[in-house]
Amino acid sequence: MFNYKQYKRGYFMPPVECNDWVKKEYVDKAPIWCSVDLRDGNQALIEPMSLAEKLEFYKMLIKVGFKEIEIGFPAASETEYEFCRTLIENNMIPEDVTIQVLTQARPHIIKKTFEAVKGAPRAIIHVYNSTSLAQREQVFAKSKEEIKKIAIEGAKLLKELAEADGGNYLFEYSPESFTGTEPEYALEVCNAVIDQWQPTKDKKCIINLPVTVEMSLPHVYASQVEYMCKNMHNRENVIVSLHPHNDRGTGVADSELGLLAGADRIEGTLFGNGERTGNVDVITLAMNMYSHGVDPKLDLSDMPELAQTYEKLTQMTISDRHPYCGKLVFAAFSGSHQDAISKGMHYRIDHNPDLWTVPYLPINPEDVGRTYDSDVIRINSQSGKGGVAYVLERNFGMLIPKAMREDLGYAVKDVSDNAHKELAPEEVLEIFEKRYKKYTPNFKITEVHFKQEDGIQTAVTIEENGQSLTVNAAGKGRLDAVSNALAKHFNKPCNITVYEEHALKSGSGASAIAYVGIEGDDGKGYFGIGIDHDIIRASIDAVESAMNRSLDK
Known part of the structure; x- marks a missing residue:
């Protein structure tokens, strides 16, 4: 039943060696972050967020510090469209924040998308079509030229509508299922789109290379990304973006190696929510940078609040072992x-x-x-x-x-x-x-008197079995004299092997704690503590408890 022979590797290596990314030690600067929680994350929920919930989530993303936020697929549903219009018409988009919307490379959907973002201070129109071998053969039954034409026509229409509208729009293109596309063909399609848009230094475009489905080890994806970055038209005016999913559980690794390979931007979600096994977890990715001494440019200083709000709005549960934010990730039981x-x-x-x-x-x-x-x-x-x-x-x-x-x-x-x-x-x-404080099942010390004469002389009153008896003894110090009195009375050793003390609280009403260990007649250590404003009284209580435990073995 476990038929591994039915599977084959569905990805393609670049036609030339691309492994310069190996020479880099770590990600040394934060990428441009784009949250896709409100689109990709939201569409993966059993119950998508309501308008009010999306607004609350949107405000949280702004508080965290996202400057680009994909707010939805406005042509896909009325709620998505309404959310977009609410943000624009109520002036809820900060000056330093750019909203992003997704659209398929289909004319009527693109036109509906432009209607949704009309009046936005700044918006990214993200257009996509699938380019993978599997999609071309099985879903669309179209040739490479036909698939490329879809991308080109979509890119043309975006440019035409943006020029007609006069709004402040940026363009993004994704060859969906990039990881299952031959790199030479993905490059051909992306370059054709770039040639249509003719990006400039002041108005760059975004080419997004999605891991729509993880198919390979992360180093393969890094090589694919490096190949694209090295051979892309007008590269200096193109922002290369990554959108990793997590089917193989390596979405974070894909992102980190992809950044080493030359990418500039990451699309992901908080806590990795997304279709199937999820999107790349922006929190893990950002905190990995943070742990290397790199500023991630996101404020994740109140992780408990982020987690609580996320769980409330999405009805998803964060694992107790989720990196950096799970309830047990810092806990040590061992x-x-x-x-x-x-x-x-x-x-x-x-x-x-x-x-x-x-x-x-x-x-x-x-x-x-x-x-x-x-x-x-x-x-x-x-x-x-x-x-x-x-x-x-x-x-x-x-x-x-x-x-x-x-x-x-x-x-x-x-x-x-x-x-x-x-x-x-x-x-x-x-x-x-x-175990150690006022442990007195065998005897109690009810009274102690000292006088200095040939060292320290003491009279210790011991209450035992309902009777009181005073024992006299001498010692080098007060505690030594008391321990000698106990040894004399019980005819058992009470040699102090451990003695430490310190204040518990500062100020005039400070208490002191004394720790005492003695060696019993069996050679084992027995311990007691005393707590009192008077350190001598605390020390006597500690040796009393230790001797009781020695007698009680």
Whole structure:
């Protein structure tokens, strides 16, 4: 049933070698962007947008920074026509924005299109006809000359109507199904159209090379584009545009390599919406440039709002793993990833505050409106000690000692594993405090007194099994004296191996937190914390919790 032999490669390589694009490292400047969300994207929806929805989407595109927007196929439906007229008659087209409309190379459709855009301050009339071998043979049953004539006649009519109207019009031509067209023939047709239009420096034309259906690896498309760019008539006055679809899942790669091959312009959609598997995703393409230090000339700084508006208006759903904008694309659950991110964030602060080089994060999530707190390090049963420590530091200002992290990490993993769920930062804090703060199932220290005499002398009152007993001991310092008192009373070691402290809040009412680790008689480490305005009291509470845990093993 899986009959791969029925398929053959339906694309054509250029007649000469075209691989200069290989020598370029990256896309070093933003292309001219043209959003086709309101035409190509809209016609791919199960329920196309209403007039009001299209207007809202149009305003969002302008806010993002698109200077060319294909608003529809006005000869195709009344809604499309009405939308076009609404924008023009209500002066809703900014001075620096050009609307674009699509039309087939058929006289009555072209004439209807000119009626729709009459009065526009500036408009691109985008005319197309299919040129591929498959379309010529199977759909139109026409020769190469007949197909070329359709393109030429359409180009002539555009020029005639524009001159008669006197409006400010630019022309665009697409050899539809370019990827299935012999490159020499596609070039012949495009040059014939260019010869009709005679573009100038002040009034360039656009030749669009659509990946109507992806048929090849991206490097093949790059070679086709380079061939066209090198052999196109009047190239200096022609804007070469790309319109990639995503049938093979390589629409972004097609675009990037096509730009390296000499293209100047990209037609695409937000989040890749479009027919079949979609159009090229402008957001991914633009953010790829951004991650290489190139200004994409689009404002994508509030990705959550863009995504929310898009989903509302199109009724489409953005995948949680969609590059740069999916809900989980910055999330790290893996312990090793979390540890690397945590260390990378600290390294950046200490060494490279002006450069972003954090492992596993190609861009700073904050640049697109995401947060570290809820979007980066997420805690579940796969998480590690570094991630847990990072969550407590980032959300609650707690700097967990390295020696304590493994014990805490396993405790958090166990809870997540048993509950089969992700844990929120507040739940991690709850586990942390329940395990280490005021953990007193065996005894409590109710009172402590110190005096300085041959070091530090202490009297520690211990409440155990409903009875109180005061134990006297000495030490080099206050905490050492308390730990010696506990060791003396329980006849078990209470050697402090870890001690760290820091303020939790600034100001006169600041609290301090102390972390204590002791080595039990089994050689294992046991930990406790204390939080108090008085650091001595916090330290005593911490050693009390650690000793309780040692006794409770």
